[in-house]
Amino acid sequence: MKKQFPIWLGFALALILLPQIFDTVLGISILNQMTIWIIFALSYNMLLGQGGMLSFGHAVYFGLGGFMSVHALNLIADEIIVFSITLIPLVGGAVGLLAAVFIGSFSTRKSGTVFAMISLGIGELIVASSLIFADFFGGEAGVTGDRTYGPPFFGIEFLQDAEVYYLGAFWLFVATLFMYLFTQTPAGRMANAVRDNPERAEFIGYSTRRVRFISFCAAGLFAGVAGGLFAINYEFITEENLNALTSGRVLLMAYIGGLGFFIGPIVGAVILTLMNSLLSNYSEMWMLYLGIMFLLTVLFLPRGFAGFIMMHQTAWQNRRLGTLILPYLITAIPASLFLAGFVGLVELSHKGDDTLSFFGLILGTESMLSWGILLTLTGIGALGVKLSGPRLDAAWVLANTVRSDNGGDAQ
Amino acid sequence: MSLLTLDAVCKSFGSTRIINDVSLDIEAGEKHAIIGPNGAGKSTLFHLISGRYNVSSGAIGFQGKSIHNLPPYEIARRGIARSFQVTNIFPRMSVFENIRCALLWSEGYRYSFWQLVGRQKKLNEKSFGILEQIGLSDKAQLPSGELAYAQQRALELGVAIASGAELIMLDEPVAGMSNSEAENAVALIRRITEGKTLIMVEHDMNIVFDIADRISVLVYGEIIATDTPENIRGNKRVQEAYLGEVPCDA
Numbered sequence: 001m002k003k004q005f006p007i008w009l010g011f012a013l014a015l016i017l018l019p020q021i022f023d024t025v026l027g028i029s030i031l032n033q034m035t036i037w038i039i040f041a042l043s044y045n046m047l048l049g050q051g052g053m054l055s056f057g058h059a060v061y062f063g064l065g066g067f068m069s070v071h072a073l074n075l076i077a078d079e080i081i082v083f084s085i086t087l088i089p090l091v092g093g094a095v096g097l098l099a100a101v102f103i104g105s106f107s108t109r110k111s112g113t114v115f116a117m118i119s120l121g122i123g124e125l126i127v128a129s130s131l132i133f134a135d136f137f138g139g140e141a142g143v144t145g146d147r148t149y150g151p152p153f154f155g156i157e158f159l160q161d162a163e164v165y166y167l168g169a170f171w172l173f174v175a176t177l178f179m180y181l182f183t184q185t186p187a188g189r190m191a192n193a194v195r196d197n198p199e200r201a202e203f204i205g206y207s208t209r210r211v212r213f214i215s216f217c218a219a220g221l222f223a224g225v226a227g228g229l230f231a232i233n234y235e236f237i238t239e240e241n242l243n244a245l246t247s248g249r250v251l252l253m254a255y256i257g258g259l260g261f262f263i264g265p266i267v268g269a270v271i272l273t274l275m276n277s278l279l280s281n282y283s284e285m286w287m288l289y290l291g292i293m294f295l296l297t298v299l300f301l302p303r304g305f306a307g308f309i310m311m312h313q314t315a316w317q318n319r320r321l322g323t324l325i326l327p328y329l330i331t332a333i334p335a336s337l338f339l340a341g342f343v344g345l346v347e348l349s350h351k352g353d354d355t356l357s358f359f360g361l362i363l364g365t366e367s368m369l370s371w372g373i374l375l376t377l378t379g380i381g382a383l384g385v386k387l388s389g390p391r392l393d394a395a396w397v398l399a400n401t402v403r404s405d406n407g408g409d410a411q
Numbered sequence: 412m413s414l415l416t417l418d419a420v421c422k423s424f425g426s427t428r429i430i431n432d433v434s435l436d437i438e439a440g441e442k443h444a445i446i447g448p449n450g451a452g453k454s455t456l457f458h459l460i461s462g463r464y465n466v467s468s469g470a471i472g473f474q475g476k477s478i479h480n481l482p483p484y485e486i487a488r489r490g491i492a493r494s495f496q497v498t499n500i501f502p503r504m505s506v507f508e509n510i511r512c513a514l515l516w517s518e519g520y521r522y523s524f525w526q527l528v529g530r531q532k533k534l535n536e537k538s539f540g541i542l543e544q545i546g547l548s549d550k551a552q553l554p555s556g557e558l559a560y561a562q563q564r565a566l567e568l569g570v571a572i573a574s575g576a577e578l579i580m581l582d583e584p585v586a587g588m589s590n591s592e593a594e595n596a597v598a599l600i601r602r603i604t605e606g607k608t609l610i611m612v613e614h615d616m617n618i619v620f621d622i623a624d625r626i627s628v629l630v631y632g633e634i635i636a637t638d639t640p641e642n643i644r645g646n647k648r649v650q651e652a653y654l655g656e657v658p659c660d661a
Contacts, residue, residue: 184527186520193512196501202483203461203493204574205516214522260503 008177015169019162028161030277035168036229037273039175041253041265043222048251049259050183051215052195053108054116056247057123058223063242064099064126065092065224067137069231073145086153089171089228096224100217108212111198123244130239142238145231158232168229175225180262182218191215252290256297258304267305285346315399327388327395334384341378348374412475414439414608415460415491415578420469420479422452422459422632429455431632433469439577442609444619447629448652453612454496456629457582460610461493462486473578488516492576496583496612498563500570502556506547509555509566511538513573538573544603545569546595561592565599572603579604581611585618597622620644628652 019028040062047053069092075081107118130137137143147158156163182188190211194201198208231237240246249272257268272290279286301308315321340359348356348363348370356363356370363370413436422430429452437443445453458464460471462483471479478486501509511528518534520526528534542548545565550558555566564584572579584600585593597618600609613619619626620640627637630652636643643649 181527182524184529185524186515186526186528187522187524189508189512189528190515190522192504192508193501196503197499199463200495200499200501200570201512203487204513204570205484205487206522207482207484210522214524218524 011176012173015173019165025161026277028165030273032161032165032168032233033273033277034270035165035172036226036233037250037253037269038266039172039229040223040226040250041257041269042176042179042262043219043226044250045254045259045262045265046179046182046191046215046219046222048254049261049264050188050195051111051191051212051219053111053212053216055119056116056244056251057119057121057126058219058250059242059244059246060103060123060126061096061099061220061223062227062230062246062250063237063239065096065227066230066237066241067143067227068092068095069228070143070145070235070237071136073147073149073231073235074143077146077149079149083150084153085147085150085158085232086167088147088232089225092228092231093221093225096227097217097221099224100220104213104216104220108216109209111194111208111212119247120244123242123247127239127243130242137239140239142236142240144236147232147235164233168233171225171229175222176266179218179222183262187211187214252294256294256304258306258308258310260303261306261310264304264306271305283343283347285350288346289343315396318399318402320399323399324395327392331385331388331392334381334388336381337377338381338385341374341376341381344374345371345378413437414441414474415610416470416472417460418470418472420456420459420471421467422455422464423467429632430459433629433632433634435627435634435637437578437608437610439608440606442604442611442622442624444611444613444623444626445629446613446616446619446626451629452632453629454582455632457493457580457610457612460486461491461580487574487576490574490577491580492571492574492578493580494567494571494582494584496586498560498567500555500563500566503554505552506555506558506566507538507542507551510541510569510573511535513570514538514541517574517576541569541573545599561588561596564588564596568596568599568603572607576607578608578610581609581613583612583614585613585615593618 018031022028022031040058043061044055044058047055047058069088072081072083072088072091073085076083076085103122107115107122131139147164158164158167183192190201190206191214193204194206194208194211201208201211227241230241253268253272254265255268256271257266258264275286275290279289283289297304303310312321312324315324344356344358344363347358348365351365353365358374361370361373363373415435415437417433417435420430420433421428433456445456447453455464459466459479462478462481462485465480469479470477473486473489473491476489478489478491501512504512511534514534514537515528518531518537520528520531520534539548539551542551545568547558547562547565547569550562555563558566568581568584571581581600585596588596593615600611600622609622611619611622623640625637626640626643627634628643628646628649629635635652636646636649638646
């Protein structure tokens, strides 16, 4: 913990400074989304990455926490209860925890397919009941609230997004710290052991079911905290926030970021939030790109983006990381050409009668020349990647070979 | 009183009877070997004692209390530790973490989520002590899945003995090792089971006759003899059933 103090300090500083750097309305809005999704993705990784439980219904705890939080906001607004909205994430967390205690009591009996199927079933069950219990879930319209009532927090009334950001950042820091600390407790270590080898865990004295149950409850708690933040930020919530789409999205975040690393889901949440908020402005096809990215991650980066970064540890220890820069750049140029060509083809293919503005060129679906340019670009890019690939491979091998002059002290 | 008592234990899978009316008493401090041809039911017997399988009939007692049909973690908590024929460790965790996890329950941490393992001085010192005993101190931070085979077997033993269990059960601890590796492993087994009770399944007769105080011979799910190594060597039935078939390699 002492060794990691600088990392936590840096994390806190980054959280404080980020809204100063990205101070536009859009920037703050994206940062607000990130605080929510990072907590949610980290909580998901307590199940999948740390505990080996593949859940298709984690949005249930996020959503239930969120719904209860919006109701809490309304109770505060109606002056039925007096409660600071800064503590709303605790309401979400408590609801997430309660739901997880109840559902986990039977779903954590087995891991693997059984667990995955139960999580899927519970998810569908809750979505179905959200349309039946319209008083609580608000039917298809959802429920709305207002965060500006209740006692002000040192004069702050959370009228502005920036104020909400700092509230979110505070909870993000606290939640991340506690989720990290959990991994370092006996229950957290045994979650890893049960993930690796449930059979052996039983023979060293641990009930795998109880170990999973504890992780499951903790994951539900933090998903609920994220749901509470969602309620404060958006001031409304619908059935969409607890359905399979949201569950799938958090799975993608954790997976693309990297399940094996604590920071993996943070990376994944940042990437997906950016894609969701920025890319969607430029292209209707952004979901396709997301899908392709997920596919490529599964195929070529099974340890996610965090794993890709960590792959360079050996080269770093060998003090040869620098030798990789040039080969990376040489491959990156044709790779960008390929990417540009490919994206151009995808975009042009659904333009119909419209035209596509492509790096100053106006391309039309009717023009053979347009298709020709894009196909050539894609082809040249692909060829370039293929030609420069072996050079990158060779540089990679060299960078990961221990230098003879500093022998075995690579560790 | 015997430490472990098996009383008329039977185990069937469907209509196939794998273990038939096995009764056995293991004294505290004894080094007991179970031998027998392939498919005799030696591993099944281990699984019955350690709780992986439930018995079909009969009773198993440990320290005077009945333990059959308890879940494995209950049996482990009472002081029976075991290793596996196929290496069975936590491959993605470090060597040190493997040992530390194996210590958690016996050190009283249970399912604690309010203590940090890194801060538990005694726990960490004890883990390093066991690593030293099994000769893996210099590999402490390596993911255990990356260890060489013989080292993984040593870690397997370490995970089994870490809890300080009274009864240690080893299922073919030196299978698949070279001669020199097996020699080291035998020395290690002697060292770590000193003052403990040991039940061992092993095919290598030299090792069996070397380590064991008493030997039980299991053939087709039945114990046909339990005796000292000398008497087992001279036993006609054993020679017919077992030693005659598999020549004792020098």
